[in-house]
Amino acid sequence: MISVDLDGDGQLDLVTNGGAGVAVLLNQGNSSFASPLYFSAGRETYSIASADLNRDGRPDLVATDNATATVALLFNTFCGH
Numbered sequence: 001m002i003s004v005d006l007d008g009d010g011q012l013d014l015v016t017n018g019g020a021g022v023a024v025l026l027n028q029g030n031s032s033f034a035s036p037l038y039f040s041a042g043r044e045t046y047s048i049a050s051a052d053l054n055r056d057g058r059p060d061l062v063a064t065d066n067a068t069a070t071v072a073l074l075f076n077t078f079c080g081h
Contacts, residue, residue, distance in 0.1 A: 004050040004059045007078040015061060017045040022063050022074065041065065041072035 003012040011027035020043055023036040042065025053060040058076040065072065 002048055002050055006059060006076060008058065015048055015050070017048055017063070019045065021045055021072075022048055022061060039074055041074060042070060043067040045072075 001014060001016040003014055005011060006013045006015070006024060007026055009027070009029065011029050013027050014025040014033060016023050016025075018036065018038050021039050021041040022045060023038050025033040025036050027033055041063035044065055044067040045063050046066035047064045049062045050059045051062065052058065053062070053073060054075055056076075058078070060076050061074040063072045063074065064070070
């Protein structure tokens, strides 16, 4: 699990491997998180990391798939605040 501000609201969101992808839980700013948003990243997502891969100023996600030995790049498309 990693924490990163994906939606640009100044609050750290949670990202975790969700079996066949990643699950993003956006911070609501009131000590709670929204229901998970799931993104496909392979059959057996193992590791996740965050970096600004396309240099647009927003953090993107990288996920490894243990079943196929591949890497998925998930570019951030949240509009932000």
